[in-house]
Amino acid sequence: MSDRTPPSVTRRRLLVRGCDVLRVPVEGECDVLSGRDIVVADGVIVDVRPTRAQRAEEPGTEVVDGRGLLALPGLVNAHTHSPMVLMRGAAEDVTVEGWFNDRVWPMESNLTAEDVRTGALLACAEMIRSGVTTFADHYFFPDRIAEAVAETGLRADIAPTYFSSGGASALEAGVAFAEAWHGGADGRVTVSLGPHAPYTVDDQDLRTLADHARRLGVRMHIHAAEHLEQTQSSLERRGITPVRVLYDTGVLDAGALIAHGCGIVERDLSLLAEYADRTAVACCPKVYLKHALSPLTPVRDLLGAGITVAVGTDGAAGHNTLDVWEALRLVALTQKQAVRDATWMTVSDTLRTAVRGGARALGLQDRIGALEPGMRADIVLTDLSGPHCRPLHDARAALVYSARASDVRTVVVDGRVLMRDGRLLTVDEPALLAEADARVARILDTSHGRAVQHYDP
Amino acid sequence: MSDRTPPSVTRRRLLVRGCDVLRVPVEGECDVLSGRDIVVADGVIVDVRPTRAQRAEEPGTEVVDGRGLLALPGLVNAHTHSPMVLMRGAAEDVTVEGWFNDRVWPMESNLTAEDVRTGALLACAEMIRSGVTTFADHYFFPDRIAEAVAETGLRADIAPTYFSSGGASALEAGVAFAEAWHGGADGRVTVSLGPHAPYTVDDQDLRTLADHARRLGVRMHIHAAEHLEQTQSSLERRGITPVRVLYDTGVLDAGALIAHGCGIVERDLSLLAEYADRTAVACCPKVYLKHALSPLTPVRDLLGAGITVAVGTDGAAGHNTLDVWEALRLVALTQKQAVRDATWMTVSDTLRTAVRGGARALGLQDRIGALEPGMRADIVLTDLSGPHCRPLHDARAALVYSARASDVRTVVVDGRVLMRDGRLLTVDEPALLAEADARVARILDTSHGRAVQHYDP
Numbered sequence: 001m002s003d004r005t006p007p008s009v010t011r012r013r014l015l016v017r018g019c020d021v022l023r024v025p026v027e028g029e030c031d032v033l034s035g036r037d038i039v040v041a042d043g044v045i046v047d048v049r050p051t052r053a054q055r056a057e058e059p060g061t062e063v064v065d066g067r068g069l070l071a072l073p074g075l076v077n078a079h080t081h082s083p084m085v086l087m088r089g090a091a092e093d094v095t096v097e098g099w100f101n102d103r104v105w106p107m108e109s110n111l112t113a114e115d116v117r118t119g120a121l122l123a124c125a126e127m128i129r130s131g132v133t134t135f136a137d138h139y140f141f142p143d144r145i146a147e148a149v150a151e152t153g154l155r156a157d158i159a160p161t162y163f164s165s166g167g168a169s170a171l172e173a174g175v176a177f178a179e180a181w182h183g184g185a186d187g188r189v190t191v192s193l194g195p196h197a198p199y200t201v202d203d204q205d206l207r208t209l210a211d212h213a214r215r216l217g218v219r220m221h222i223h224a225a226e227h228l229e230q231t232q233s234s235l236e237r238r239g240i241t242p243v244r245v246l247y248d249t250g251v252l253d254a255g256a257l258i259a260h261g262c263g264i265v266e267r268d269l270s271l272l273a274e275y276a277d278r279t280a281v282a283c284c285p286k287v288y289l290k291h292a293l294s295p296l297t298p299v300r301d302l303l304g305a306g307i308t309v310a311v312g313t314d315g316a317a318g319h320n321t322l323d324v325w326e327a328l329r330l331v332a333l334t335q336k337q338a339v340r341d342a343t344w345m346t347v348s349d350t351l352r353t354a355v356r357g358g359a360r361a362l363g364l365q366d367r368i369g370a371l372e373p374g375m376r377a378d379i380v381l382t383d384l385s386g387p388h389c390r391p392l393h394d395a396r397a398a399l400v401y402s403a404r405a406s407d408v409r410t411v412v413v414d415g416r417v418l419m420r421d422g423r424l425l426t427v428d429e430p431a432l433l434a435e436a437d438a439r440v441a442r443i444l445d446t447s448h449g450r451a452v453q454h455y456d457p
Numbered sequence: 458m459s460d461r462t463p464p465s466v467t468r469r470r471l472l473v474r475g476c477d478v479l480r481v482p483v484e485g486e487c488d489v490l491s492g493r494d495i496v497v498a499d500g501v502i503v504d505v506r507p508t509r510a511q512r513a514e515e516p517g518t519e520v521v522d523g524r525g526l527l528a529l530p531g532l533v534n535a536h537t538h539s540p541m542v543l544m545r546g547a548a549e550d551v552t553v554e555g556w557f558n559d560r561v562w563p564m565e566s567n568l569t570a571e572d573v574r575t576g577a578l579l580a581c582a583e584m585i586r587s588g589v590t591t592f593a594d595h596y597f598f599p600d601r602i603a604e605a606v607a608e609t610g611l612r613a614d615i616a617p618t619y620f621s622s623g624g625a626s627a628l629e630a631g632v633a634f635a636e637a638w639h640g641g642a643d644g645r646v647t648v649s650l651g652p653h654a655p656y657t658v659d660d661q662d663l664r665t666l667a668d669h670a671r672r673l674g675v676r677m678h679i680h681a682a683e684h685l686e687q688t689q690s691s692l693e694r695r696g697i698t699p700v701r702v703l704y705d706t707g708v709l710d711a712g713a714l715i716a717h718g719c720g721i722v723e724r725d726l727s728l729l730a731e732y733a734d735r736t737a738v739a740c741c742p743k744v745y746l747k748h749a750l751s752p753l754t755p756v757r758d759l760l761g762a763g764i765t766v767a768v769g770t771d772g773a774a775g776h777n778t779l780d781v782w783e784a785l786r787l788v789a790l791t792q793k794q795a796v797r798d799a800t801w802m803t804v805s806d807t808l809r810t811a812v813r814g815g816a817r818a819l820g821l822q823d824r825i826g827a828l829e830p831g832m833r834a835d836i837v838l839t840d841l842s843g844p845h846c847r848p849l850h851d852a853r854a855a856l857v858y859s860a861r862a863s864d865v866r867t868v869v870v871d872g873r874v875l876m877r878d879g880r881l882l883t884v885d886e887p888a889l890l891a892e893a894d895a896r897v898a899r900i901l902d903t904s905h906g907r908a909v910q911h912y913d914p
Contacts, residue, residue: 020666021734050613085847085848086848088623088846088847088848088850088854088855088859089849089850089851089854089855089858089859090850090851092797092803092804092851092854092858093800093801093802093803093804094799094800095799096799098800099799109528122844123845125844126844126845129843129844129845130845219493228566262576286790288794289791289793289794290789290790290793290799291799292793292794292796292797292798292799293794294794294797299468303792306624319858320854320855320858320859321845321858321859322845323845332747333743333746333747334746336746336747336748336749337745337746337749339749340749340751341749342550342552342553342556342747342748342749343550343551343552343555344550344553346549346550347549347550385890386586386781386860387579387582387583387586387886387890388586388587388778388780388891389540389545390542390545390579390890390894391543391893391897392546393544393545393546393547393897393901394546394547394549397546397777398545398546398777401549401575401747401776401777401778402545402777402778404861404862404863405845405861406861406863429844430568433842433844433847436848437845437847439850440848440850444850
């Protein structure tokens with residue numbers, strides 16, 4: 001593990017001074033506390049108190065000036081494939097089948113471990129800039145992603161992507177990754193096991209992986225019921241829905257983060273509800289619209305059944321960014337339209353879904369998702385003073401409907417400042433961008449005719 | 458008219474040096490020309506030629522360094538109510554009826570001419586920052602908006618909002634505004650007549666305004682068939698669709714920019730097609746989703762019938778921003794989903810809709826919408842070098858799906874630099890923001906129970 005974290009000193013202290021603080025309660029309206037100091041010791045928030053500019057700090061305390069800025073809990077990207085930033089914009093205006101079979105899965109067959117490392121670093125840079133402090137990843141060469149997370153200081157849950165076509169050695173490699181990295185990088189890296197989907201992983205493998213997950217105390221992260229046609233296809237082929245497959249094979253019992261779930265149907269809700277304490281659905285609406293899917297994730301039905309919903313971007317080969325602001329805004333907009341009710345998925349509910357929902361979806365609700373004493377210090381300072389946010393009648397509405405990733409000024413993860421006033425501190429951005437550019441031509445060349453898999457759900 | 462434009466000199470020359478240039482053809486794929494100089498004289502593009510760094514320029518030429526930046530035609534916001542930025546975020550999570558009757562129309566009854574001037578200036582600041590160089594506005598106190606446009610250097614078509622409840626004096630005031638301001642601010646201001654909607658303006662007034670429009674050589678800008686329920690209501694009340702009302706009253710004959718049109722039905726298409734040379738529909742998808750409307754503007758049907766479609770934001774009380782990047786992205790995403798076809802509304806079609814469509818919707822297609830010799834120099838320089846756009850496989854895809862308003866660095870309108878490298882040159886931004894803040898409490902106070910109108914379409 002490479003990790004640029006400086007050597008620990010006793011009681012590493014950080015003070016974010018004079019900021020406003022977004023409070024995201026478990027239920028009810030979010031609100032904003034004015035003029036607060038956030039006190040952090042050894043990566044943990046120990047106090048959120050009214051600011052006093054002249055207070056003497058303990059010697060060695062790192063101070064971040066938060067005046068004029070709004071602190072919010074770090075955003076959680078609850079489903080992505082971070083290294084796919086390397087394919088951003090390289091698969092436009094195609095069908096879902098064409099996207100997989102003609103573009104993305106052939107390109108992915110070109111990827112080397114070093115490509116993945118570069119892609120993950122680039123993704124981390126983009127996410128830090130966007131105020132994303134935690135992401136749930138699902139990809140190949142997961143150890144290289146974990147190294148990138150360790151190095152850049154982000155927090156991530158990483159699932160090694162597994163197809164049954166990879167065979168026993170691939171399955172075992174994924175399990176070995178979990179054994180090596182779960183709890184790594186000072187606890188910032190957790191691992192989930194990552195069977196790709198019920199249509200690419202057979203039931204026996206799902207059972208085996210669920211058994212490993214229970215043994216290791218980790219969860220599963222899997223694509224399922226991505227759209228209604230997949231559910232219909234599963235019903236036709238085998239008489240049960242994809243969610244029922246997860247139920248029958250013990251995946252839900254192990255705890256599952258389900259990506260997309262646009263094809264979750266009424267009969268699935270009680271199956272998911274049975275494991276509501278450890279099962280969640282990540283909604284990534286931009287890619288559903290772009291792939292012309294309908295219906296979308298049934299968020300109201302899921303929340304009504306007590307199932308956690310979180311916000312994700314999916315990979316940038318479809319979403320084009322890893323921008324959770326964009327994703328949470330689209331959750332609000334598309335869910336209002338989906339149920340023809342402009343009064344639901346309110347600004348408070350949307351913010352709660354993006355932070356508390358994301359934390360819960362990754363099993364991290366005791367560590368992140370709120371700026372409260374006892375929580376890890378994952379803090380995003382945003383500047384809502386630009387003309388596109390003014391007058392600022394309602395900071396919550398500004399966060400959901402006006403703010404942009406570029407309004408993020410300073411980002412703290414686990415008490416460590418990763419970006420200060422727009423400057424990345426843990427990434428050499430120019431070198432990284434040049435490195436990514438140098439890899440592109442080879443990755444885009446699909447003249448060989450290979451692919452990592454064939455899409456036929 | 459207040460206008461801070463400096464006194465003209467003979468052949469005012471501007472050179473944008475070394476940029477890439479987005480070409481948006483009338484049909485077919487957009488592409489990017491690398492390393493060009495854009496030569497501007499007296500506000501008109503006279504050449505777009507391969508750059509030569511050492512070329513000697515005419516004395517007095519203003520030079521903008523475009524290296525590393527992509528020049529695109531200025532974005533057109535084809536439907537907004539610019540001063541409504543003052544109500545940004547003050548009407549969230551409500552029904553359409555509640556939005557109008559409980560929030561917006563009561564707040565609007567508080568507005569003074571000076572409020573509108575301040576709101577319009579703030580809107581102009583936001584739009585310049587976002588690369589919007591032209592907007593189609595529809596509001597009260599239009600002369601104050603025109604002054605803001607003259608002062609800030611933007612280009613706008615301004616329609617004075619008219620309700621029949623305002624009576625003859627209001628109608629005549631709108632006509633007088635057109636006579637005073639059409640062609641004003643060195644041609645940057647044009648005027649349309651602005652009956653609010655067929656459900657708030659009676660047929661006789663529509664006829665009278667259409668007659669005035671023809672006499673003055675201006676067009677009409679009107680909300681119509683905003684959603685399907687309005688069309689159904691019109692059919693029930695009077696047996697014809699809102700578009701048929703516009704047809705019968707001569708509004709389409711005068712030339713009409715129709716806002717929204719989500720309720721345009723099949724029988725309307727031939728009526729619109731008859732006036733396709735001077736009729737257009739502005740699509741503002743963010744507000745449709747936020748108001749939980751379905752269906753959306755039938756863009757494929759409209760384009761198929763030869764009718765111009767353009768991209769708008771609507772007012773910021775619903776859209777929360779005046780960000781056309783956000784709007785054009787949502788046009789692409791929602792239209793793909795609406796017709797369940799991921800291969801249409803391509804990145805090229807989307808960009809064409811946003812610039813050429815916008816120009817045509819305002820009757821300005823001979824002046825703006827392309828960076829070509831003979832066109833007015835409305836140029837936006839964007840920086841696609843940030844990590845959220847990298848690697849840059851396809852600049853067109855980056856513009857539609859990755860770029861943000863904050864990637865706009867320099868904005869030129871009519872050959873005049875309005876923003877240079879992120880700094881506004883025609884707006885005192887801190888003073889303006891303070892001025893807007895000072896007006897807010899009074900505007901938000903609706904305890905008086907008044908409203909500019911009652912919504913019951």
